[in-house]
Amino acid sequence: MASVTARPPDDPGLARVAPETIALPLPSVPTTVRIEPPRGWLELRLQEVWQYRELLYFFVWRDVKVRYKQTVIGIAWVVLQPLMTMGVFTLFFGRLARLPSDGLPYPVFYFAALVPWTYFSTALQSCTSVVVDNQRVITKVYFPRLVLSLSAVVSGLVDFAIGFVVLLVVTAIYGIQPTLAALWLPVLLLLAVLTALGVGLWMSALNALYRDVHYVVPFFVQFWMFASPVAYPSSLVPQRWRWLYGLNPMAGVIDGFRWALTGHGVAPGPLMLASASAVMVVLLGGLFFFQRMEGTVADRV
Amino acid sequence: MSTVVIRGEGLGKSYHRGALQQSALLRDHLSRALKSPLSIFRRPKDETFWALEDVSLEVREGEVLGLIGRNGAGKTTLLKILSRITKPTTGWAEIHGRVGSLLEVGTGFHPELTGRDNIFLNGAILGMRRAEIARKFDEIVAFAEVERFIDTPVKRYSSGMYVRLAFAVAAYMETEILLVDEVLAVGDVQFQKKCLGKMGTVAKQGRTVLLVSHNMASIQSLCSRSILLEQGHSVRDGATADIVRDYLSTFDEGNSGVVDLRSPAIPRAGKSTIFSSVEIRNGKGEVTSTFLPGDDLVFDFALDPPLVIKQPAVHIGFDDVMGRRIFSIGTPYSGVNWPVLDRPSVIRCVVPDLRLVPGKYSISICAGTVYEPWMDAILNAASFDVDAADYFGTGRVPPSELGVMLVPADWKICESVRPLNH
Numbered sequence: 001m002a003s004v005t006a007r008p009p010d011d012p013g014l015a016r017v018a019p020e021t022i023a024l025p026l027p028s029v030p031t032t033v034r035i036e037p038p039r040g041w042l043e044l045r046l047q048e049v050w051q052y053r054e055l056l057y058f059f060v061w062r063d064v065k066v067r068y069k070q071t072v073i074g075i076a077w078v079v080l081q082p083l084m085t086m087g088v089f090t091l092f093f094g095r096l097a098r099l100p101s102d103g104l105p106y107p108v109f110y111f112a113a114l115v116p117w118t119y120f121s122t123a124l125q126s127c128t129s130v131v132v133d134n135q136r137v138i139t140k141v142y143f144p145r146l147v148l149s150l151s152a153v154v155s156g157l158v159d160f161a162i163g164f165v166v167l168l169v170v171t172a173i174y175g176i177q178p179t180l181a182a183l184w185l186p187v188l189l190l191l192a193v194l195t196a197l198g199v200g201l202w203m204s205a206l207n208a209l210y211r212d213v214h215y216v217v218p219f220f221v222q223f224w225m226f227a228s229p230v231a232y233p234s235s236l237v238p239q240r241w242r243w244l245y246g247l248n249p250m251a252g253v254i255d256g257f258r259w260a261l262t263g264h265g266v267a268p269g270p271l272m273l274a275s276a277s278a279v280m281v282v283l284l285g286g287l288f289f290f291q292r293m294e295g296t297v298a299d300r301v
Numbered sequence: 302m303s304t305v306v307i308r309g310e311g312l313g314k315s316y317h318r319g320a321l322q323q324s325a326l327l328r329d330h331l332s333r334a335l336k337s338p339l340s341i342f343r344r345p346k347d348e349t350f351w352a353l354e355d356v357s358l359e360v361r362e363g364e365v366l367g368l369i370g371r372n373g374a375g376k377t378t379l380l381k382i383l384s385r386i387t388k389p390t391t392g393w394a395e396i397h398g399r400v401g402s403l404l405e406v407g408t409g410f411h412p413e414l415t416g417r418d419n420i421f422l423n424g425a426i427l428g429m430r431r432a433e434i435a436r437k438f439d440e441i442v443a444f445a446e447v448e449r450f451i452d453t454p455v456k457r458y459s460s461g462m463y464v465r466l467a468f469a470v471a472a473y474m475e476t477e478i479l480l481v482d483e484v485l486a487v488g489d490v491q492f493q494k495k496c497l498g499k500m501g502t503v504a505k506q507g508r509t510v511l512l513v514s515h516n517m518a519s520i521q522s523l524c525s526r527s528i529l530l531e532q533g534h535s536v537r538d539g540a541t542a543d544i545v546r547d548y549l550s551t552f553d554e555g556n557s558g559v560v561d562l563r564s565p566a567i568p569r570a571g572k573s574t575i576f577s578s579v580e581i582r583n584g585k586g587e588v589t590s591t592f593l594p595g596d597d598l599v600f601d602f603a604l605d606p607p608l609v610i611k612q613p614a615v616h617i618g619f620d621d622v623m624g625r626r627i628f629s630i631g632t633p634y635s636g637v638n639w640p641v642l643d644r645p646s647v648i649r650c651v652v653p654d655l656r657l658v659p660g661k662y663s664i665s666i667c668a669g670t671v672y673e674p675w676m677d678a679i680l681n682a683a684s685f686d687v688d689a690a691d692y693f694g695t696g697r698v699p700p701s702e703l704g705v706m707l708v709p710a711d712w713k714i715c716e717s718v719r720p721l722n723h
Contacts (some may be wrong), residue, residue: 033393035309035385058425066413140405141426142385295388299316 023086037295042129045291049144059151064158065213073157078159079166089114093231102233105174107176112171112261113230113254115163120192120250123156127200128207129214131297138297146287149204154196160189160283169259181260184268188256191272195279201286205293229254234266247273249279305384305508306395306478307360311392313533314353324652327502350377353716354533355392361392362398362477365510367524367541369517369548371679373567374530376513380404380480383511398477398509401427405482407467412456416447419455424585436475444495445469449466465492472499479503482513515663515681516624517545533698549622549661558582558590560683567638575610575668575677577603577645581685590685594659594692594699594707598652598685604668605645613642614674617650618665619657620681627657627705633671658701659689 015099049056068075084105094106095100130152131138131145138145171178207213225231228250237245238291245251258265340378353375360366368376381387383394384402409426410419418506420441424434434441442448445465447458455463497519504510504523520527520541527544529537537544545570558581563574583589584597590600602615630652632639665682669676689698692707701709 033385033396033400035382035389035396036391037389037391054431055425058422058431062411062414062418062422065418066411069413085344137409137426139381139386140408141402141428143426143428299387 003212005121010254035053039226045144049150050147052143054149055143056147056154057150059148060155060158063151063155066299073285075162078162082111082163085114085168086110089231099232100236102235102263104176104258105263107231108171108174108176108260108262109230109233112258113228115160115167116189116192116229116253116257117225117250118163119156119160119189120253121225122192123153123196124200124203124216124221125214127152127196128203128217131204131208131216132211137268145297146290147173149197149201149290153193153200156196157162157193161174167261176262180264181263183257184260188253188260188268191249191276192253194204194283195253198283198286201290205290205297208293208297222251227251243271243274246274247278249275251275303362305359307358307394307511308363308390308396309359309383309394310357311380312353312356312373312382312389312394313351313391314342314382314387314391315349315351316572317706325393336446353531354388355534356535357392357529358535358538359427360509360511362509363507363523363528365504365512367520367527367544368511369520369527369544370512370530372679373532373564375533376447376530377482378533379530380482380511380513384480389413396478399428400478400480401471401474401476403427403474403481404478406464407470410455410463413454415454416442416458419466420470422452423467424473427471429474433475440475441466441469444472446500453502461492468492472503472644476508478509478511480511483515500641514624515620517549518623518625521526521545521621526619538553558588558685562682564677566649567682570678570680571667571669571675573607573676575604575606576679577605579603579664579666579683582684590683592655592685592687593690594655594657594687595598596655597654600650600652600664602648602650602666602668603645606642609641609643610670610676612671613649613668614671615668616650616666620660620665620703622661622663625673625705627662631674644657651678655687656692656706658699658703658705658707659687660701661686680718710712 049078073080089110090106094101094110104112127149130148134148168178203213203217227245227248229236232279233249234242234245234255246269252268252275256268256272259267302543328489352373356379358366358376370376378387380402381404384394384400384404386402386404407423409423411422414422417438420438421431422432425431442451445462445468446517447462447466450458450462455466458466482603500510500512500519500523510523512520512524524541526539527537527541528535529544529548539545560579562576562578580588580601580603581590581597582601583592584599586599604615606613614632616629618629619627621627629651632648661684663681665678665680666682667675667678689700691698693709
């Protein structure tokens, strides 16, 4: 007997449209999702963040576009701010206080530090407040909240790029040539990004719990600036304390930036490894803490 | 038999009421810890409040399921759990397929960006890919009828254009499952019809939809099956017509005319809590929730602003039992001189000579400033009944079938009939 493949009976309850009309593209998220109460601390869903990478692009694009739309000076402010700080430092720390500058002209010395420092400072502060600032969106739609934190540290990179170009102009004006050591720059930048992200995740999770945390951060960052070789060279720090000082990842980044661009100052050394490991610990801890808080953040904002 | 696409077992969500009232400031916790170090180990005395308790459900592919219930019944909480916006306290759920959640229109819209930019941004936030949005861009703009303004910043849009655009983006989501919360009631009547039509098309395409609405008319027209939630529990699950009928009949148990609006269970739109309570009284000052046409309707709102509000405004929208907006009133339209709201106050609103047809009504209220009226907004904050009476004094009682309002009119019989001009 010939076998016949039976057609599925027409279900009268569903008016099915031909498949071509519902042109569903490949799903961008896994097709089965299980929703449960949060369990334990060791839950990292990083592949989900990768799936939402287009949303990361859109958040960064939104931040950059809005920032530059708001005022004509918006674009100029990215360079004006570090340039003006450089001017103030040159006058007070350089000319008047006569702090050493590793043999570099004062403007180069300060500006080479201020460009990465400004990135770090803005990235950390925006990462701290990004979740609470976007509370309207996160209480209405699901996406991994980590995407917001990442967008905060990534959109700072756009400003950094502009500042960096100006930095190259400034070093050229003073006749300073970048050395081959400039190849270290991406690594140093990455360290700054990871530090901002690591500390930012902790701050951001705390800020969602206690709303006054983001008032503390600017003060904390200011203090951190003076603990980093922005306004003075790290050679000023007594030899005994150099190891403690070197644990500050931004010390390594700032020193490294100056050295990579100008050949002057302190080269990245073994202390960088120590500070890089510290950053990884902070980052991992921040990731776990942040993901743990994620489930209930929408209840608290 | 189509497959189950959403399954939930024993879902529950609790909030610690004590924790909500406790300060959300680190400095308060720190100062408390300094003053009495052992107190940080003492658990705060809290009442655990269950917004949702032991709710189980199964939704099959292609179903359009309605979720109905009063304010605070847990409908939005359930949608938030299924949308993964918040995690359940107990239970679990499994969802097969991509979920698009429409809990608000215009999520993520930025006023400085153009309509074009916001379509992409909002679409991405809702989960659409850039290529997908680009493909549907023209259809979205056409649906929203904003072609001429697509490249102007959204802050210049009228509120009507804004919601049309926001809904249009969401309407073109192509996820297999849609979770929709009360967003069909946006825009003017014509646009609402368009939205309802689009929802109907979506339903017919075989997508699975969970719809929360107070508008019984939309629920009945779109959903074949519904779940009734009451105080966090799922009490009924079955054919929409029966459930809606039972739900409407529960409004027969009169309410006391006094509603406490501070409970965290009450879903509010808006960022602040301004309303504390509302009391409904009649013209004689007695608290009641039953009126006759022609009575004076008096609302006493207790307001407790969290910050100083300059040029405050309060609006009330009156809806019938099917969720249709009958009329709205507001302090700006009544010419009230109200310069500032900076302390707990009571505002009394008198609607004289009530002309509603007999039926059950609910009020939706919002408070804020004259330019930003939705700082605190509560749908269906309170309800009252209008009984039948001989309003016109003619010996005949106008029934509710007349429409929504009782309108006096003059009729005159003319003795001589003029012939019509050819």
